[in-house]
Amino acid sequence: KNQVEQSPQSLIILEGKNCTLQCNYTVSPFSNLRWYKQDTGRGPVSLTIMTFSENTKSNGRYTATLDADTKQSSLHITASQLSDSASYICVVSATGGGADGLTFGKGTHLIIQP
Amino acid sequence: GAGVSQSPSNKVTEKGKDVELRCDPISGHTALYWYRQSLGQGLEFLIYFQGNSAPDKSGLPSDRFSAERTGGSVSTLTIQRTQQEDSAVYLCASRQTPGLAGGPNTGELFFGEGSRLTVL
Numbered sequence A: 001k002n003q004v005e006q007s008p009q010s011l012i013i014l015e016g017k018n019c020t021l022q023c024n025y026t027v028s029p030f031s032n033l034r035w036y037k038q039d040t041g042r043g044p045v046s047l048t049i050m051t052f053s054e055n056t057k058s059n060g061r062y063t064a065t066l067d068a069d070t071k072q073s074s075l076h077i078t079a080s081q082l083s084d085s086a087s088y089i090c091v092v093s094a095t096g097g098g099a100d101g102l103t104f105g106k107g108t109h110l111i112i113q114p
Numbered sequence B: 001g002a003g004v005s006q007s008p009s010n011k012v013t014e015k016g017k018d019v020e021l022r023c024d025p026i027s028g029h030t031a032l033y034w035y036r037q038s039l040g041q042g043l044e045f046l047i048y049f050q051g052n053s054a055p056d057k058s059g060l061p062s063d064r065f066s067a068e069r070t071g072g073s074v075s076t077l078t079i080q081r082t083q084q085e086d087s088a089v090y091l092c093a094s095r096q097t098p099g100l101a102g103g104p105n106t107g108e109l110f111f112g113e114g115s116r117l118t119v120l
Helices: none
Strands: A003-007 A010-014 A019-026 A030-038 A045-051 A056-059 A062-067 A072-077 A086-094 A102-104 A108-113 B005-007 B010-013 B019-024 B031-037 B044-050 B053-056 B065-069 B075-079 B088-095 B115-119
Touching: A003 A086, A003 A102, A010 A019, A019 A030, A019 A086, A019 A108, A030 A062, A030 A072, A045 A056, A045 A062, A045 A072, A072 A086, B005 B088, B010 B019, B019 B088, B019 B115, B031 B075, B044 B065, B044 B075, B075 B088
Parallel strands: A010 A108, B010 B115
Antiparallel strands: A003 A019, A019 A072, A030 A045, A030 A086, A056 A062, A062 A072, A086 A102, A086 A108, B005 B019, B019 B075, B031 B044, B031 B088, B044 B053, B065 B075, B088 B115
């Protein structure tokens, strides 16, 4: 069964600090992995996509990594800002399978304190 | 419109009533998804449409839930005889068909802002 596990479940850090969110998956055959950001009361928005051949990708202060051998991804946030407070959801795509091959993690709830 | 539009944004109803939630996807997006999100929880898959057909409706929690899509565009999620446990945010998402079966599947999901349902 395809699964996506995210950790930690929740995280509180001070503004300006860095943090790293983890995503472990058992999805096969792997196609790609996306990180979404969901602000409170809003729909999720894609931050970055990682395909099999990509190890690192940056989007401003967000840097995603992918290790396809260990089936792990991380999202690193540098110099956090209050606006980074949100839930971060890892979504892994497999070719074929139910729901058009998408498996969602439960998300990490991040709170940035001033 | 420019994005995925959902209505109503908020709905309060009494237990036992029927409700309809509407999703208007991005023009040209053939794939449409419904998810449910309870307070503080992750997204729970409900149903997926490809065009007007639903290849995967495995997430619908009971026969009180149904959905349809017409003209390859607007979708309606109907909940009959609502129960208090149906209270949640219902999110709709759409995307272009990611690719042929077995091929790369990179299509980004575009979400609406959700319909918050409260059953009293």
